[in-house]
Amino acid sequence: MRVLIADDHPLILQSLKAAVDSAEDFEVIAETDSGPHVLPLVNRTRPDLVLMDVQMPGMDGLQCLDLIRERHPDTKVVLISAGGDPAQVQVALRRGAAGYLRKSIAPAEIPSALRHAVTGDAYFPIGGTESAEEHIARTAGLTTRELEILKSLAVGMSNKQISAEHFVTEQTVKFHLSNIYRKLSVSNRAEAVRFALEQGLVTRRDAGPG
Structure with missing residues (x-):
């Protein structure tokens, strides 16, 4: 599974890359710290999956999501965010995100979360303070x-x-x-x-x- 990673924080970008590369069935083929660079990279590298921060300078993750879904409908997009506002999660899923991760997720859990997204289960792992609905879902x-x-x-x-x-x-x-x-x-x-x-x-x- 060829993966493109986008996050404007260098340490998080490298952490995500290391977590994804640790799994034998994933390969990071491109990375960027800028929203406007995401679509050109997708056009050039044709990844199977884009793992992308929601908040990025120049163009946020939701805007990038819309463009990727329009021009590369077969490419899966998983968003990642420090927060986990349920309304924002639902907006992302309705707009075509295959998954939504919190940055509090343990790095070792990232490959499993991405596999869920790839197989069709929009994935929103528990991390930090969970809502009542998240607790029910997890249980x-x-x-x-x-x-x-x-x-x-x-x-x-x-x-x-x-x-x-x-x-x-x-x-x-x-x-x-x-x-x-x-x-x-x-x-x-x-x-x-x-x-x-x-x-x-x-x-x-x-x-x-x-």
């Missing part, structure tokens, strides 16, 4: 994408609506639902909705018919 073994699909399911969305909401195919929705049922040890939508209600992911007022 149940749910990825961020699975947690969001569970919440969409719980408010009564059909597979088709979930597909449109999260910019994935209906087949991918079915795949995620199967994983959710397995991880929660439930058998169907109604039991999954009950779990979401019991854990406070949705209120009874918001919950769909299940």
Whole structure:
């Protein structure tokens, strides 16, 4: 897996490079500390994956994400940030990020997180102070994408609506639902909705018919 890394902090850039290069199935082929340099590097090196800081001078990670998704739709983009504002995470995922990491992640966990992103699970690892939803997801073994699909399911969305909401195919929705049922040890939508209600992911007022 050919990786391009972008971060404006030299020490973090080198740390990310070392962590990625430590895995036999990843190779860092380019690096930059400047947002405006990201797309030209992607054009020239054609990486499989871009690991990129959200905050960079000249052009931030979300702007770069939009350009990469538009011009190189097969290239995966994983964003990394010192913070982990849930609203910002959801904006990034909706705009096509394959994953969102916190800089508090242990370097040894980075290759595993990137593998999750590459295989289609939008990945948001726990690091620092976690929210209640993050705690639920971690305890149940749910990825961020699975947690969001569970919440969409719980408010009564059909597979088709979930597909449109999260910019994935209906087949991918079915795949995620199967994983959710397995991880929660439930058998169907109604039991999954009950779990979401019991854990406070949705209120009874918001919950769909299940």
